Amino acid sequence: MEKRNNTEKIVSSYYSTEIKGQVSFGTSGHRGSSLDGTFNEKHILAISQALCDYRKKNKISGPLFLGYDTHALSLPAFKTALEVFAANDVDVFIHANSEYTPTPVISFMILEYNRTNKKALADGVIITPSHNPPEDGGFKYNPPHGGPADIEITDFIEKRANQLINAKNSGIKRIAYEKAYSAPSTHESDFITPYVDALSNVIDTETIHQSKIKIGIDPMGGAGINFWDPIADKYGFDINVVNSKIDKTFSFMPPDHDGKIRMDCSSPHAMANLIKLAEKYDIAWGNDPDFDRHGIVCPDGLMNPNHYLSVAIWYLLQNRPLWGNNLSIGKTLVSSSMIDKVVMGFNKAIFETPVGFKWFVSGLMEGKIAFCGEESAGATFLRKNGAVWTTDKDGFVLALLAAEILAKTGQTPSEIYRETLVSEFGNPYYRRVDGPITNEQKTILSQTSPDSIKATSLAGLSIVSIQTKATGNNSPIGGVKVNLSDGSWFAIRPSGTEPKMKLYIESFGGEDLWKKIHDEALNLIFRI
CATH class of the missing domain: 3.30.310.50 (Alpha-D-phosphohexomutase, C-terminal domain)
Structure with a gap:
């Protein structure tokens, strides 16, 4: 365990270890650990060049939004990727002042850019292993639709990256990091303000402000930690960030059920610190390191993710009048059938998919899927006017929705689940x-x-x-x-x-x- 919490060893292994596994894109990109030889510099060099080749082949000529989270391997991988992107003359937008970037913000920035730039479309990369342990790294690609890449895209990147690895990376273009960072193609940009300013388009921020509810937040050392103060300042929310630490060992985290350090905001073990403080707040929440997941804590404890998704859908279908009637609710087939019962109660359609958020992207883009979620506490939904918000999971808006629900109904989401949904549909x-x-x-x-x-x-x-x-x-x-x-x-x-x-x-x-x-x-x- 000591070795796996040694950030110096984790980072040095990124540059020194030999590859012990080829590039493999699962449901959320390529993941692995430098300590195991499954995520190191050679992997990221090859993946980044493969992505440049994919962009060229498919004539994607707009900027690439590049971000990374707080894991120890994320910054080294960010530097490697930028070296390759700059050498390939890719216009790259990075978060100014070396700021961390959450996954939903990358999706939001892609969609915002492409809303007004139709000829040269943008895409993005977020470097994160999500909630996985401190020694892990991850690399995810979001094409111009803003959501997770589908299997045709990841197959191309995976195969091309492994070809480059097998050729001992001889086909990779690369320049030094200092030169890449100062290249004319690299642009520093404020990612916080555009995202924060737009939140009132998807959340009833005024109702939360007027309610004066007290909110507790544990960012769990994640990439969204510096977003909460601007959100509180702009909308007048009573927010208390209970943990403002950035520690690449995540040593402040209680061990998960198996003794591992894992920033899983749906786990009562990992969320133990915030659960202890639950009675101090009207509503509280935590997020994983890349902020694509949410964990809702009411005064009576942490909500089961399926329970909260059911309540969120129940509430939104009654409080978004501009969404219209011809819409579906998306869910993965391993999510609770309580969701089905709630949706059918409103005479709406269920769009059930395999595991993976990529299945919801086209429906969100077209405004046909109003809300979509996974049992693992990841979800997003449309703006109040029925337009797309993000096409990737967004832990910010799902967390803020819990505050809106309490402010509007006077009940916590857990009270609504217990007193309304269970009484009507049963208790699975x-x-x-x-x-x-x-x-x-x-x-x-x-x-x-x-x-x-x-x-x-x-x-x-x-x-x-x-x-x-x-x-x-x-x-x-x-x-x-x-x-x-x-x-x-x-x-x-x-x-x-x-x-x-x-x-x-x-x-x-x-x-x-x-x-x-x-x-x-x-x-x-x-x-x-």
Whole structure:
């Protein structure tokens, strides 16, 4: 553990270790650790050049917005990327004064630029491993639509980067960092003011201001830490940032459930510091290091992400009159079916997708998807006038929405979930468990079809349907989901970034039924 919290070792390994794994883009770009040889300078050189080649091939000639978060590997990777981009004459906008940049701000800046510049479109890169441990690094590409790159784009970048690595990086253009930073193609820009000034287009800031509610915020040492004071000053919010530390070891973080340091704002273990202070505030929240996730803390504790998404949708569908009627609510198929019940209660459509925020991008751009979210506490929604806000997850607006909900209704989101949604739709018990997965099990999952499962019941309930594709876009889910007659379900899929299996279960019969489903689910799929 000491080695993995040694920032000097983490950074020196970035420049010195040999590659022990090729470039691999999962659902959120390329991730790895310099200590393992899976994220180092050679990877980032190759990825950055591959991205330049992709831009040239697809005639993307506008600026590239480049940002990084507070992980130890993010600044070294930022410098490497800028060296390559400048050598390739890419116009790059970076946050002025060496300021950190949250993921949703990169999405916002891309969309704002492209709103008025149609001929030379902008794109962006955010260097972050999200909520992962301090020794990890990550590199994500957002094309001109502002959201996560789809598989066709990431396949090109991945293959081209690995070609460059196999050729010992001989095809890479690069100049020294000092020269790249001062190059005519590198532009420092204020990313904070445009984003903060536009927040009133998506959040009812005046209602929050008038309510005078007391807000507690733990940025968890993340990239959005210097956004909260400008937000408070502009809109007159009563905000207290309870932790203003930037520490690349994240030593202030309580260990997560497995003893690792992980800045997961949906984990009650990682959020323990803010939960202890919950009763001091009317509403509180935390965000992960790149601010694309949110963790909502009410005086009675941390909300389950699925519960908060359900309340957010319930509230927005009643308080955004300009959204219109012909819209859908997007959700990943492993998110709670409480969301389905809420949406159907308003006679709206559900757009259900596989895991990955990229599936929502086109619907957000077209204003057809008003809100979309993932069970892992990532979501975004449209501006009040129905126009697109961001096409990537935005932890700022989901957190501020919790304050708006309290200010407008007089109830916390947890009170609304308990007193309104549960009383109307029931009380599902939802939990995900992770475990190891064998190559044989991966093969079985990839070959499973609805017809290959012959059972008609599970845990004493009838099997209503079996899915290997999402209902919203008919795309493969990378696993299987089994729906039961009382609304309960389970889904199994391999992780896209780690050698493990994810088993999601939601029971409408409490924890006892959840356990029965858990005990029978693996046997149903793998015939153990």
